[in-house]
Amino acid sequence: SQQGEEDPQALSIQEGENATMNCSYKTSINNLQWYRQNSGRGLVHLILIRSNEREKHSGRLRVTLDTSKKSSSLLITASRAADTASYFCATAGTEDSSYKLIFGSGTRLLVRP
């Protein structure tokens, strides 16, 4: 299985602090994507990083990818209460013609005002 697994499972921080979430996976990937999910709601696409990229930025988000360690991290800087959500990494494998996504278990982030 190429499942991504996030850690920590839960993270509680104060507004203004940075939040770092990590993701590990098992097989060769074409790309890795991060999503946010508010409780009981849909999945919002945050950022995609390709296997030949090492770092990517989007606003307050910074994603790194280390293919030698099969791991990725998502950093949210200057967190806000509105960032409270679950964050998932999802990988698309090189073996799949459809580039289906395999999701991890997610990190529940709580940003305290």
Added chain:
Amino acid sequence: EPEVTQTPSHQVTQMGQEVILRCVPISNHLYFYWYRQILGQKVEFLVSFYNNEISEKSEIFDDQFSVERPDGSNFTLKIRSTKLEDSAMYFCAGRTLEDFEQYFGPGTRLTVT
């Protein structure tokens, strides 16, 4: 900004009944997916669909499931005879051929009683 839409948002059905979940993908998307998320669990891949045929399906996607793009805009998931364990949030997603970002709809919560 274009969005994926799904209807209904919540469907309650009795065991053994047929349900059809509907999705309207973003207009320039050509590759489509269905995923599901059982409460408290990971998002799981069900099926991918391209050029009017299934390109890949998971073990979950058995003979009780089918997908269709009946009119070039809607994308449907049918469950012929629902079971209690089919209760989950079902997400439709799509992407272009050139980009790998998958954009998800808000989901349909299916409750089988």
